[in-house]
Amino acid sequence: MSFSNADTGSKTADPYVAKNKEQPELSEKVNDLINFVDKSKYCMMTTRIASSGLLVSRCMALAAKEGNGVDLIFHANSESGKTDDLESDNDINLAFLQPSGEWASISGIASLETDREKVRKYYSPGLKAWLGDLGDGKHDGGPEDPRIILIKVKAKTAQYAITRSATGALGNAIEFAKGVVTGETAQVNKLRYLDESELQQCKSTSCISQTYNHTDDFAGRSSSQ
Template sequence: MSTINTSTGTQPIDPYKAKNLEDPPLAQKIEDLVDFISESKFGMLTTRLSGSEYLTSRCMALAGKENGGIDLLFHTNLFSSKTLDLTTHPSEVNISFLDQVSGSWASISGTASIIADRATIEKYYSPTLPAWLGDLGDGVHDGGPSDPRIGVIRLEAKVATYAVARRGIFGRAVETVTSAVRGDVPGFNSIREVSGGELEEWRRTHS
């Protein structure tokens, strides 16, 4: 139910979303989302724990993008708990990004796959990986491109929601106060939703 009947007439049941929701052309929606993800770089990856009903989140650095930017790649240790989580529950995955300064944010849900292909690993290899993996001193597990522990998480986006801030910190604060005084909700974000069908359409033309 998106509306509710009140003494003043039919009103949106979620006034904030109703006031801020926008639906620009698909190209603009995708390009703004991809630009924001690229600028943010770091996101919180949420998975379902392999042996539990609970969720957990981890900070991940974006390693690459595919299909016009909508499918995201991250490095992983193939023997880590997050790899086990994703192998057990590949379709229960979300990655979220936040810019605390602007207030913009993005949430992408999808299906994850673990890639151990050496060509893919070498393509997206980062020289910062040894700092996270360590060197075990055996000449093999050294964090280099041939380290057998290195894998890639590929998150295929199925649905996305994000918000582009229309105001800076000061502008948001002022509008929040004035809206509260008026009994209204602030309208300082542009909330966009990208459906599974729209993502598939984008893949068809950007693969």
């Protein structure tokens, strides 16, 4: 089932997609996605509220990556609303955005990881600022605090748009202005899509030039929501 509100005959109804979509080598597509995610660091994580079925998004900071850089890991407070959401429905979406208009949307399956060895591996002292020390000798925001868990997102599909212009926003603005004057669709982005089989291939046999793994400070907007 699809929606349409126009009949353009033999002409492309969505010339922006037609002009900007490209299909380079898999290694280039994945490398550019990973580099963009690293550059952005912050994303909106969308889950489904268990009690109502409505969607909700929260700002999260990337903590680390696994699966040759394709699977993403976030810190979380086990007592926050998002863990209830994911326990009920583990379908998830991550949306990254830059002020330039570049963006990435990653859909996947989330799992809640409570293994202390892995929590310690990705622990950041910045977590203390968000969880606080409850003064009971156990819930202190440290690596052994049972409230600190991980959300691992196994990417299933991804789509993203990064700028074509070497001059970034300035080049895009010029291209956009040309389009306004001439009516020619602007070619400003590299619009790409990665399906499940492509991402799985990268997880099993590395197709990227470098695997990144970092533990940046926790964004914390997730700890109490």
